[in-house]
Amino acid sequence: MNLDKDNLKVTVIGLGKIGLTIASVIAEKGIKVYGVDKNPHVVEQVNKGICHIKGEPGLEELVKENQIAQVLTCTINTKEAVSNSNVVIVIVPVLITSDNQVDYQYIDEAVNQIGQSIKKDTLVIFETTLPTGDTRNRFGSSIEKLSGLKMGTEFYLAYSPERVYSNRIIKNLKDYPKVVGGVNEKSKDLAVSFYRRALKCEVIEMSSTEAAEFAKVAESVYRDVNIALANELSVYANQKGVNILEIIKASNSQPFSHIHNPGIGVGGHCIPIYPYFFLNNGLSTDGLVHKAREINDSMAVYSVNLIEKEVGKLDSLNILILGLSFRENVKEHTKSITLLLNEILNEKNANVVVNDPYYSPAEVEDMDLKYISLQDHLVCDMDIVILQANHSEYNNLDLSMLKNCKVFLDGRNAFNRNEVEVQGIKYIGIGAT
Numbered sequence: 183m184n185l186d187k188d189n190l191k192v193t194v195i196g197l198g199k200i201g202l203t204i205a206s207v208i209a210e211k212g213i214k215v216y217g218v219d220k221n222p223h224v225v226e227q228v229n230k231g232i233c234h235i236k237g238e239p240g241l242e243e244l245v246k247e248n249q250i251a252q253v254l255t256c257t258i259n260t261k262e263a264v265s266n267s268n269v270v271i272v273i274v275p276v277l278i279t280s281d282n283q284v285d286y287q288y289i290d291e292a293v294n295q296i297g298q299s300i301k302k303d304t305l306v307i308f309e310t311t312l313p314t315g316d317t318r319n320r321f322g323s324s325i326e327k328l329s330g331l332k333m334g335t336e337f338y339l340a341y342s343p344e345r346v347y348s349n350r351i352i353k354n355l356k357d358y359p360k361v362v363g364g365v366n367e368k369s370k371d372l373a374v375s376f377y378r379r380a381l382k383c384e385v386i387e388m389s390s391t392e393a394a395e396f397a398k399v400a401e402s403v404y405r406d407v408n409i410a411l412a413n414e415l416s417v418y419a420n421q422k423g424v425n426i427l428e429i430i431k432a433s434n435s436q437p438f439s440h441i442h443n444p445g446i447g448v449g450g451h452c453i454p455i456y457p458y459f460f461l462n463n464g465l466s467t468d469g470l471v472h473k474a475r476e477i478n479d480s481m482a483v484y485s486v487n488l489i490e491k492e493v494g495k496l497d498s499l500n501i502l503i504l505g506l507s508f509r510e511n512v513k514e515h516t517k518s519i520t521l522l523l524n525e526i527l528n529e530k531n532a533n534v535v536v537n538d539p540y541y542s543p544a545e546v547e548d549m550d551l552k553y554i555s556l557q558d559h560l561v562c563d564m565d566i567v568i569l570q571a572n573h574s575e576y577n578n579l580d581l582s583m584l585k586n587c588k589v590f591l592d593g594r595n596a597f598n599r600n601e602v603e604v605q606g607i608k609y610i611g612i613g614a615t
Contacts, residue, residue, distance in 0.1 A: 185269075185376055201217070204273065215254045217255070231246040269305045272308045272321075274289040276288075277451070284459065297325040300325060311399065313399070318333075338368060343397070359384040362387055362388060406453045406471070410478050415430075427613070448478040451514070493588055496530040498533065502564040506549075509571055534551075589608045
């Protein structure tokens with residue numbers, strides 16, 4: 183297989199935030215890239231040099247430059263792109279169902295298309311976070327069966343998980359090492375050579391695709407467990423009447439202590455999802471990982487209980503939730519705690535409204551939520567305010583407009599207690615009540 187830049191043609195399947203950025207960074211090196219997405223609007227926009235992803239520094243400029251240089255071409259035709267490429271990168275999401283089972287729908291569809299169109303000597307790399315063994319056993323075997331090509335000799339297969347963070351993906355692609363494992367030595371060597379050429383990054387070579395898959399999920403599990411520890415300590419700190427933020431700051435002054443920050447819950451497409459890739463594949467549900475998930479999932483109910491202890495029943499009370507996104511300064515609502523809070527509060531017959539500067543009123547209401555603008559005079563009628571996502575736009579929130587507010591539940595411990603309570607509003611933090 184020839185990985186010379188002049189002969190290299192790369193297909194990236196999945197043009198979401200990460201996929202489009204990877205495709206754009208590779209194309210920036212002068213390598214011909216085909217971007218594939220099932221959404222015709224996304225394909226049309228990128229082919230015009232228009233970036234449909236907002237909030238990623240440098241990405242809009244990169245998409246435009248690549249379109250002018252004609253090094254990034256997008257299509258909805260997976261088979262055509264794959265048949266014209268010698269490297270295929272798959273970055274299609276794998277999520278979980280409502281009962282926490284792995285949902286392979288979208289990635290299975292992509293793999294089916296690859297298997298029907300792959301040519302001999304193509305290198306296929308999965309970047310999607312996967313349960314251990316899936317690259318080889320589920321997807322490699324499927325491509326073998328559909329193509330008639332032998333994995334590891336007639337086509338090459340590797341796994342290199344995306345490890346980036348929203349709002350800094352381009353920087354992370356340059357700064358974070360790529361973890362790379364192959365189904366055999368040849369596959370790994372080709373993938374390592376490709377990433378060093380295409381991303382100019384450091385590479386950590388793993389012994390197998392399974393080791394690389396395990397490493398990525400372990401990263402997320404570590405964070406989930408650490409946050410659960412912080413949350414459990416925050417509940418106990420509240421019982422003891424001490425401030426968990428003061429405690430964590432002091433504890434973390436010891437070099438071996440790395441306690442995360444507590445909060446109202448853990449959302450997003452990574453941390454609350456990937457532990458189930460272990461738990462559904464043999465890891466004991468009696469152990470630490472499962473307990474951590476339970477603790478983090480319980481924080482929304484715990485937070486509502488704190489409010490009820492202060493004001494009593496929530497029936498007919500007006501409650502404003504600040505932030506639909508799962509975290510600050512991004513437009514992503516996968517597993518957002520706001521969705522869970524809305525469900526809990528509606529069951530208590532509260533009147534719930536949501537504000538988020540990253541979402542339009544129509545987008546919020548499409549999720550069966552009620553939108554409110556902070557300029558709306560009805561904000562004055564809010565009995566309770568819950569900060570769920572600490573967007574920078576809330577840094578200058580005019581607390582004086584909350585004339586009827588009895589409780590401000592700071593789910594991210596971001597606000598100054600004194601600035602809230604000087605308005606006559608009870609401040610409640612997570613472990614900082």
